[in-house]
Structure formats: C-alpha cells, structure tokens
Amino acid sequence: MLYNSTQNKNEVVSAAQAIAQGISKDGGLFVPQEFPKYDEATLKALLKEDYRGRAKKVFSDFLTDFTEDEIDDCVTKAYTAEKFDGENPAPLAFTSLGGKELNILELWHGPTCAFKDMALQILPHLLTKSLKKTYDGKDAVILVATSGDTGKAALEGFKDVEHTKIIVFYPVNGVSPMQKHQMNTQEGGNVKVCAIEGNFDDAQTGVKRIFTTPEVAEKLAENNMLFSSANSINWGRLLPQIVYYISAYCDMVNEGKIAFGDKINVVVPTGNFGNILASYYASLMGLPINKFICASNANNVLTDFINTGVYDKNRQFFTTMSPSMDILVSSNLERLLYKLSGNDDKATNEWMTALKTVGKYEVSDDVKAVINDKFFGGYCDDAQTQATISKLFEDNNYLCDTHTAVAVNVYEQYVEKTGDNTPAVIASTASPYKFSKSVLQAVAPNAELPETEFDMVDKLNELTGMAVPAPLAGLKDKTARFSDVVKSEEMQDYVLKSLSIK
Numbered sequence: 001m002l003y004n005s006t007q008n009k010n011e012v013v014s015a016a017q018a019i020a021q022g023i024s025k026d027g028g029l030f031v032p033q034e035f036p037k038y039d040e041a042t043l044k045a046l047l048k049e050d051y052r053g054r055a056k057k058v059f060s061d062f063l064t065d066f067t068e069d070e071i072d073d074c075v076t077k078a079y080t081a082e083k084f085d086g087e088n089p090a091p092l093a094f095t096s097l098g099g100k101e102l103n104i105l106e107l108w109h110g111p112t113c114a115f116k117d118m119a120l121q122i123l124p125h126l127l128t129k130s131l132k133k134t135y136d137g138k139d140a141v142i143l144v145a146t147s148g149d150t151g152k153a154a155l156e157g158f159k160d161v162e163h164t165k166i167i168v169f170y171p172v173n174g175v176s177p178m179q180k181h182q183m184n185t186q187e188g189g190n191v192k193v194c195a196i197e198g199n200f201d202d203a204q205t206g207v208k209r210i211f212t213t214p215e216v217a218e219k220l221a222e223n224n225m226l227f228s229s230a231n232s233i234n235w236g237r238l239l240p241q242i243v244y245y246i247s248a249y250c251d252m253v254n255e256g257k258i259a260f261g262d263k264i265n266v267v268v269p270t271g272n273f274g275n276i277l278a279s280y281y282a283s284l285m286g287l288p289i290n291k292f293i294c295a296s297n298a299n300n301v302l303t304d305f306i307n308t309g310v311y312d313k314n315r316q317f318f319t320t321m322s323p324s325m326d327i328l329v330s331s332n333l334e335r336l337l338y339k340l341s342g343n344d345d346k347a348t349n350e351w352m353t354a355l356k357t358v359g360k361y362e363v364s365d366d367v368k369a370v371i372n373d374k375f376f377g378g379y380c381d382d383a384q385t386q387a388t389i390s391k392l393f394e395d396n397n398y399l400c401d402t403h404t405a406v407a408v409n410v411y412e413q414y415v416e417k418t419g420d421n422t423p424a425v426i427a428s429t430a431s432p433y434k435f436s437k438s439v440l441q442a443v444a445p446n447a448e449l450p451e452t453e454f455d456m457v458d459k460l461n462e463l464t465g466m467a468v469p470a471p472l473a474g475l476k477d478k479t480a481r482f483s484d485v486v487k488s489e490e491m492q493d494y495v496l497k498s499l500s501i502k
C-alpha cells in the first residue's frame, strides 16, 4: 500500500516514509491511496480476536512494508494489560440516559488517562521501525510544544524507547498544576521537560524555529540524529484510532447489543478531527456505520461547517471546560475533504490555501451533499456540559469527563431532532479525574471546592465512589525531576545541551 499527499497526488511514499516524514513537503497530509476492504468473513474472524489481534490485522493491511514480526512487536509492546489497566485497552461501558441506551467506548485507560494514549503508546514503535527503514542508524529527536495533555502522553509513549529522545516544552503559566506535576515527574532515561517563559504559541513557534534551522539539523546529522514529529497529523497517530472502532463493533456484537451486520452510529467529541476521521476510515473499510455525529463545544466551527459547507475560522475563540476541543483549525478535516472530493488534490490545495490566507473556504456542492448525508454536527456550552455530567451520574451512577459529556449532550440533540434509534457508540476521551474541578462542580455544585487538584480528586472519589485511575492516584507521592525554565530565545541552546552536542 502506498500513500500520497492530499495536496499533490504525485507525491507518493511508503507507509514507513509517511510516518518518518510526518507531513508532505508540499504541506499536504499523507493518505492511503486506497482502503483495504473487510468482507463479512474478515470482520467475523475479528470477532474472535482480542484487541491486540484486531490491531495486528488492521496494521498489517495498512503497513505493507512492515514485516509481521515488526507489527507484532509494536502491538505487543504498546497495548499491554499493565499499561491499559486490563486486557481490553478500549472497553465499552453500557449505561443509559433518560431511558436511552448509551454504549460508551472508554478510550482513557492508558498511562495518562486520555485517549491520546491509544495512538501515542504505539507511535514511538512505529516511528523507530519506520526510521530504520528510511534513515537507518539515526536516532530520532522528538520536540513537542504542549499546552498540557499531548506532552504528557508523548512522554509516556517515548519513555525508554530505544533510538529516541524526547524534549517537551510547555508555557510556564499555561498548564494546570496537575499537568505540570504530571510532566515534571516523568520517568525515563531519554526524556527532558522544560518550561518556557511565554505562552503556548511562543513554545510552538520556538519548536518550529528549531526544526527549520539548518545549522541545528547539521549538528544533529553530525551526531547521527534527526528531528522527527509526534504531531497529530502523522499517519502513525491516525491509523491506531481506526482499530478501536472496529474493535468496538466486534464487542457490540459479542455482547449481544447488535446483530452482526447491523449498523451503528458513532458520536465523537471533536477537536482536530482525527478521532472522528478514523471512524469514517473504518466505514470505508466496510464497518457498518450509519451516521458520524460530530460534537463540539462553544468553539463550534465544525458544527457550522457541517451545516453550511463553509469553514470559517474568523470568529471568537472560547476557553471552555473541555480544553482539548478548544480549536479553530481542525487539521485532519483536510483528509476528509480530499476523500469526499474524489481525491481532488487541486481542490484540497485551494481550500487549504484559502484557510491559510483568508481563514475561510467553501466546499463544492458534491462534497456538501455527502457531508449532509453522512455527518451530523452539534455543539453545547459549558452549562449544558455540566448538566449532562450531573444527569448521567444521577440517572445511572456513570461518571464522565467534560469532553465525553459534550458528546452525550449532542447525541441527545441528534436523537431528539431525527428520532434515529440506531445503536450508538460514544467515544469517551478522558477520565473524569483528569478534569476533576469541572466534574466535581457538576455533581456537587454546592460542595466547598478543595484548594488543590489532588484534593479535588480525593473529594470526587469520596462523593462518587468511582475508582481513581492508578496513574493519577500515584502522582501525589512522586517527586519532580525537572524544574528548568528558559526564555523562548534559549530553547535552541537547551535542546543542543540536552542532546550533549554543544
């Protein structure tokens, strides 16, 4: 299987190259030239497999330049029962709201308690093998600028992975105390964490500058290293997400929630459009999905796009209690538009260029028609988010985080509007304990709010009886390893020093 750029069909690469390179030279994203098709027999065979077996099948069909042993090694190292708190890394929880069944796909049982672990636990293994195939003998240096969650998930994924080093920069006053402590206590011999004086944009600009400074690249090359990226547009982060939709479908059948061949709806709390795109890709492979329900918070640029065909990022930016969805440019949407336009690289390039220059584009009528047919877009605000958390807990003792609550709320809106009773799988993207303050205020609006986040975790646990995930429970007793703070102009020096090549 080969991959090409969404903005230039003539740019064709192998899977290993797509993963090692991250983004195409023309600025486009790598997409598979075609999708493997799973017939009834293939899907039925997966019913009998566990998560790792299902993952191996999907990976081997997309990564045709990897050997079976290589894929086996990646999957086995990533999805262990120890790292994901049980045999199934992506289990379904069955609950209901107002008499309506909810099938919640819990994607947050990994080491950082958020769904990014599903991809970032395996990406480092895919990346080191890809680099070996394309740039043999070089060590990868991963630089990350983070506003919190991605940095921690990347650190956990790359920790002690051979032939990699990871350096994470975060804005000194731009992450929560819990996130700061999570990163500063990070274990591993190949990791570095550093705060910068400035905001997230300063961190991101600094990282981009280091990436594109030729002298730095030369110094790395002299020392057998090269920069690589763990960015959310990397194919190696998208592919692992296809697996859990296929796996959830199998589990729905095995649990007797649907009959084999029945359609499901999927509901996804969306930011960068990666998670929901993975479900769309699964449907292209033959997974019977009826509707893709795209849930947003007050930053509802995608809701408007799905309803009008006009993407317009020129609008107010809101800081919400579902911060991982506070996004105005959903990068992975580009991959959907490429597919829906019949692989039209010229049109995709025009839309993306318009987005960059005027912040706005309108897709063709053909693309609008498919979007109308297959997608539903909805959003809710913070008050509705908290009301949903509280209702779901009171109704059924099921506690969800703020992002998942947005999805549940939009799903209710969808059913109300359409009367569609197709069984729905709702992606749950974070543990409620990751957003303890907002969740606590939702279930106990009158309780006194404890001072520290650790105390809020304890209080939430006391009030709900729901177990605190081990990685969060253990955090309190860990001592910080990192305390460096640098100015953004000093980031390059910091990187070179950390790599001992200065």
Ligand SMILES: *Cc1c(COP(=O)(O)O)cnc(C)c1O
Pocket (backbone or CB within 6 Å): 114, 115, 116, 149, 269, 270, 271, 272, 273, 274, 275, 276, 324, 325, 403, 429, 430
């Ligand atoms: C990243 C993230 C999202 C958004 O996922 P996309 O793939 O970017 O759409 C939703 N919820 C949580 C908790 C996240 O960390």
